[in-house]
Amino acid sequence: xxxxxxxxxYIQERLGVDVxxxxxxxxxxxxxxxxLSLLELVFEIEExxxxxxxxxxxxxxxxxxxxxxxxxLAAAKP
Amino acid sequence: MSLRRVAVTGxxxxxxxxxxxxxxxxxxxxxxxxxxLYAPADAPKPLAVPAGVCADFDAAALFGRARAGTxxxxxxxxxxxxxxxWRDAGLEPASGEDRAAWGVAWxxxxxxxxxxxxxxxxxxxxxxxxxxxxxxxxxMNNACASHLAIQLxxxxxxxxxxxxxxxxxxxxxxxxxxxxxxxxxxMLAGGSEAPLAYGVIRAWLALQVLAPGDAxxxxxxxxxxxxxxxxxxxxxxxxxxxxxxxARAEQRGARIYAELAGYxxxxxxxxxxxxxxEGQARALRAALADAAMxxxxxxxxxxxxxxxxxxxSIEIAALAEALGARAAEVAxxxxxxxxxxxxxxxxxxxAAFTVLGLRHGAVPATLGEAADLDPECAGVxxxxxxxxxxxxxxxxxxxxxxxxxxxAVLAFRAHAAD
Numbered sequence: 001x002x003x004x005x006x007x008x009x010y011i012q013e014r015l016g017v018d019v020x021x022x023x024x025x026x027x028x029x030x031x032x033x034x035x036l037s038l039l040e041l042v043f044e045i046e047e048x049x050x051x052x053x054x055x056x057x058x059x060x061x062x063x064x065x066x067x068x069x070x071x072x073l074a075a076a077k078p
Numbered sequence: 079m080s081l082r083r084v085a086v087t088g089x090x091x092x093x094x095x096x097x098x099x100x101x102x103x104x105x106x107x108x109x110x111x112x113x114x115l116y117a118p119a120d121a122p123k124p125l126a127v128p129a130g131v132c133a134d135f136d137a138a139a140l141f142g143r144a145r146a147g148t149x150x151x152x153x154x155x156x157x158x159x160x161x162x163x164w165r166d167a168g169l170e171p172a173s174g175e176d177r178a179a180w181g182v183a184w185x186x187x188x189x190x191x192x193x194x195x196x197x198x199x200x201x202x203x204x205x206x207x208x209x210x211x212x213x214x215x216x217x218m219n220n221a222c223a224s225h226l227a228i229q230l231x232x233x234x235x236x237x238x239x240x241x242x243x244x245x246x247x248x249x250x251x252x253x254x255x256x257x258x259x260x261x262x263x264x265m266l267a268g269g270s271e272a273p274l275a276y277g278v279i280r281a282w283l284a285l286q287v288l289a290p291g292d293a294x295x296x297x298x299x300x301x302x303x304x305x306x307x308x309x310x311x312x313x314x315x316x317x318x319x320x321x322x323x324x325a326r327a328e329q330r331g332a333r334i335y336a337e338l339a340g341y342x343x344x345x346x347x348x349x350x351x352x353x354x355x356e357g358q359a360r361a362l363r364a365a366l367a368d369a370a371m372x373x374x375x376x377x378x379x380x381x382x383x384x385x386x387x388x389x390x391s392i393e394i395a396a397l398a399e400a401l402g403a404r405a406a407e408v409a410x411x412x413x414x415x416x417x418x419x420x421x422x423x424x425x426x427x428x429a430a431f432t433v434l435g436l437r438h439g440a441v442p443a444t445l446g447e448a449a450d451l452d453p454e455c456a457g458v459x460x461x462x463x464x465x466x467x468x469x470x471x472x473x474x475x476x477x478x479x480x481x482x483x484x485x486a487v488l489a490f491r492a493h494a495a496d
Contacts, residue, residue: 016143032142039211040148047208 002077007048007070014041017063024064042069049073084257085327085334086490088167088320090159090268091430094130094313094417098162101134102417103434106442107465111297112417113311118276120199127288128296129274130313130418148212149225150190155316156222156270157229159426163318164230164266168332172231181234181262182223183253185245185269187422188278190217195275222270234262240422243382245269247425247478247486250319251341254488257321264326268318268426282312285351287386300419301446302383302412303390303455310384313418317426319433336436337491339473340369346483353389353479358396361485362475366400369489371473373404378441378474379458380428383412384419391454393477398457409466410458415445425478429488432474436492441466 011019015031033041038059046052051073060066089099094112096102105112116129137146137154146154160182164171193216200206215221220238227236235256239249246269253267273279282288289309291299301307319338327334342364346357366373379397383390390412398405413431420427435441441461448462471492478486 014143014147016138032144034145034148036212036215037144037148041144043208043211047206 002049002074004070004074007045010044010048011041011066019063019066022063024062024067026063028061028063028066045070045073049077051077081258082260083324084254084338085322085324085332086319086336086338086433087322087327087332087334088163088169089335089430089433090162090164090166090318091316091427092132092135092155092158093315093427094132097132097134099166099430099434103431106413106416106431107440107467109443109445109464110416111445113297113299115291115293115296116274118274118279121276125276125279127279127283128291128299128311130311130315130420131274132314148216150193150216150221151272151314152186152190152270153222153225155272155314156184156268157225159268159270159316159318160226160266161229163268163320167320167322169320171229177231178233179262180232180264181253181256182227182232182236183249183265183267184223184226184238185241185247185249185422185425186219186222186238186271187240187242187245188271188273189219190221191275191278192272193217195277226266230266232266241484242480242482243419243421243424244478244480244484244486245422245425246317247429247476247488248343250425250429250488251343251486253321254338254341257323263323265321266318267321268316269423270316271421271423272314273312273421274314279312288312289385298446300385300415302381302385302415302444303452303460304446304450305452306447306450307385307387307390307452309386310414311418313420315417315420315423315427317423317430319429334493335433336493338488339491340365340371340489342366342368342487344485346485348483350483351481353392354483355392355395355399357483358393358477358479358485359399361487362396362400365475365487365489369491371489373401375473376401376404376408376475377471378409378432378435380432380474380476381410381412382477382479384414391452393479394455394457405458408458409441409461411442411444411461413442416442425476425486428476428478432476432490436471436474436490439468439470441469441471
């Protein structure tokens with residue numbers, strides 16, 4: 001399985017928060033994430049794993065959803 | 079059609095001298111330099127030049143990290159200056175009043191150069207195939223203006239002027255015309271620039287107009303009007319004014335810093351880089367005529383003077399042509415000696431400093447060696463050494479002269495402090 005640490009480091013750097021140890025229900029919006037910055041965030045995570053999120057996948061809204069997305073992408077990476 | 083008077087009711091600034099207008103103005107009057115040796119990060123070859131960096135500016139603290147990451151630095155600097163001016167004018171970010179006719183006039187020369195450079199690096203060096211999804215909307219030259227309009231609910235004209243080093247001065251001039259002609263009761267006008275990208279610095283070096291300097295000499299590397307002048311110093315920054323219909327400003331009890339009384343523009347129509355005193359003098363005369371201002375009324379000129387060999391003396395010749403005998407009695411200083419040349423934002427910094435100078439009866443000095451004044455630049459009252467304080471000013475001009483030959487002059491009148 002791929003190392004997820006760079007993705008979490010990037011988010012820490014970008015949002016100033018450790019999403020893994022934050023309550024899963026916490027909205028990303030509470031860290032100032034809006035629709036534009038979310039686009040940028042998901043793009044960078046995709047780049048870290050070299051995979052693309054399926055376009056039907058709804059964008060993550062909470063810390064828990066963001067962590068789930070990262071773990072799913074990492075697992076999907078051959 | 080009767081013309082309205084135009085009041086300056088708010089001032090905002092982020093400059094190499096400070097992260098706010100008051101901090102920048104205090105540092106300027108104290109004679110401090112905001113210039114230092116700058117080495118861009120991730121440069122493929124070593125590079126260090128004197129530059130004006132807004133070191134006190136903290137975008138993450140101002141916008142939050144997530145939002146700051148969606149903005150090119152030129153927008154960060156501009157939004158910060160614009161919002162400061164807005165608050166300074168006593169206006170709320172959003173309110174119940176109808177702002178459908180209010181607008182933004184902004185200036186920038188190179189726009190989102192840092193985002194462009196990051197993108198090229200990713201594509202050509204990093205071998206990436208995809209660019210970040212916000213690349214277009216971060217890098218576009220009107221991004222900053224639109225962010226300000228969105229945030230402040232300004233529904234009228236939202237335009238960005240890209241006229242090299244005259245960008246912000248022309249934006250302020252065009253905004254002035256809209257308020258004076260009653261097209262808008264309030265306009266936010268200014269400009270911002272973040273040109274300290276590796277490729278942009280290399281391009282300016284290639285033109286051979288940058289002042290050399292090392293860690294020790296960088297602070298005084300920009301020497302306008304002095305014999306030892308060897309070029310300009312690039313800088314980043316943002317500046318903004320709130321321009322308001324005078325009657326409206328009085329009615330709401332706003333503090334009026336000064337009156338923006340006239341705007342003149344011209345084109346040298348001669349050479350892309352060599353300025354013409356004839357062209358500049360036409361802009362100066364046009365501004366005076368527009369303001370119904372006699373040369374005798376002018377007490378201060380914030381010169382464009384960037385510290386280049388040819389440009390500085392030509393500007394003095396233009397002042398002599400336009401002001402006649404009065405030129406010898408007019409205080410002149412080049413504040414770029416302290417904050418560098420912020421290109422498309424330069425006119426906004428000059429306007430902001432000049433408006434504050436009119437308000438406080440203060441004239442900043444040109445930094446450097448007073449004894450080294452170039453006889454070729456004689457003919458005006460150069461303010462050197464220390465700033466002049468406690469000297470009431472009646473009126474002042476700001477010059478912005480661009481590569482390409484476009485000239486813009488703003489004419490301000492003092493307004494007695496309440």
